[in-house]
Amino acid sequence: MGTKIRRVSVFGTGVLGAQIAYQVAYSGFEVVAYDIDDAALAAARERFDRLSHTYRAEVHGADDVRTDAALRWLRLTTDLEEAARDADLIIEAIPEVLDLKRSTFARLNELAPASAIFATNSSTLLPSAISDATGRPDRFLALHFANRVWQFNTAEVMGTPETAPAVVEELVQFAAAIGMVPIELHKEKAGYVLNSLLVPLLNSALALAAGGYADVEDVDRTWRIATGAPMGPFQMYDVIGLTTPYNILAYGSEGDRRLAAWVKENYIDKGKLGVATGEGFYTYA
Ligand code: NAD
Numbered sequence: 001m002g003t004k005i006r007r008v009s010v011f012g013t014g015v016l017g018a019q020i021a022y023q024v025a026y027s028g029f030e031v032v033a034y035d036i037d038d039a040a041l042a043a044a045r046e047r048f049d050r051l052s053h054t055y056r057a058e059v060h061g062a063d064d065v066r067t068d069a070a071l072r073w074l075r076l077t078t079d080l081e082e083a084a085r086d087a088d089l090i091i092e093a094i095p096e097v098l099d100l101k102r103s104t105f106a107r108l109n110e111l112a113p114a115s116a117i118f119a120t121n122s123s124t125l126l127p128s129a130i131s132d133a134t135g136r137p138d139r140f141l142a143l144h145f146a147n148r149v150w151q152f153n154t155a156e157v158m159g160t161p162e163t164a165p166a167v168v169e170e171l172v173q174f175a176a177a178i179g180m181v182p183i184e185l186h187k188e189k190a191g192y193v194l195n196s197l198l199v200p201l202l203n204s205a206l207a208l209a210a211g212g213y214a215d216v217e218d219v220d221r222t223w224r225i226a227t228g229a230p231m232g233p234f235q236m237y238d239v240i241g242l243t244t245p246y247n248i249l250a251y252g253s254e255g256d257r258r259l260a261a262w263v264k265e266n267y268i269d270k271g272k273l274g275v276a277t278g279e280g281f282y283t284y285a
Helices: 013-025 038-058 066-074 082-086 098-111 167-177 194-210 216-227 231-241 243-250 254-266
Strands: 008-009 030-034 074-077 088-090 117-120 140-145 154-159 181-185
Touching: 008 013, 008 082, 013 030, 013 038, 013 074, 013 088, 013 140, 030 082, 038 066, 038 074, 066 181, 088 098, 098 117, 098 140, 117 167, 140 167, 154 167, 167 181, 167 194, 194 216, 194 231, 194 243, 194 254, 216 231, 231 243, 243 254
Parallel strands: 008 030, 008 088, 030 074, 088 117, 117 140, 154 181
Antiparallel strands: 140 154
16 A cells, blocks of 8 residues: 555544545545544434445445445544554544644644654644644644545645654655545645635635626636636635635735625625525526
8 A cells, every 4th residue: 555554543523524534444444533422423424424425426436335345444433542542643633723633632642652643634724833732743744635535635745844754755655545646745834735726816706806807707717718727716616615715704804804795795695605505606506
């Protein structure tokens, strides 16, 4: 497999944690998935079952045999010690709250083998903000997945200045072994590669439409025709859902807050939140 990692623990079984745990298990690794209580584990079980259906429908070569095997490789627990003690790699996908991530890694440092690698899937926190709390800064880094991991299969690998190069290399190998395309960052960068590209594009598109410079459809048409991309930025907003981008803009600069107000008035307040609600910038059947 090109990686020495065999046993993986995933902390947090929400939207991303469940997908990561499932994809790792689907790739033939033993996975322990930890969450805080039985209700969260019940929700995780449902997520795993839904993922089995989705994989069979959308992933080339996925059949009952493979998705049943994935479920067998997955073990769910609320026992922190059990989740930590045998792990070669711990991937954290708990809520985006700095103190919670720091305290979780500090506790895991006491319970996990000294050789275990710790990774955070945080989208907006730099790993250097967490690093010292892990007690093993040389074995800590970010491993960042995208929502719908089986389809949008990049895994951004980003260390801090203290991460050992061999640990970065190990996670690049691991990412490839679980069917991801590893994207290595050579330095810490907020937004990694993907959001460093995507967020300015999405914000510029909003500024064009909210400022009355061009219609939503024409902004998208321009992007598609001129670059050959299959989707324009407003189509992307609809897939992402408007709520998260809105929340980020609402706490941004004065210009960002003006864009947020426009999105709220014209879309959020009218229940137009994107594909998931049947309507966003476009209407869906
Ligand atoms: P989520 O709210 O769907 O899931 C969080 C899970 O963590 C829940 O199941 C919750 O019960 C559990 N949890 C809460 N406290 C915990 C604790 N102390 N220990 C263990 N588990 C705990 O969140 P999400 O959207 O899956 O995001 C999780 C992380 O993944 C965040 O850091 C986020 O930035 C990152 N991320 C999210 C996306 C996305 O599209 N949702 C994409 C890439 C990265």
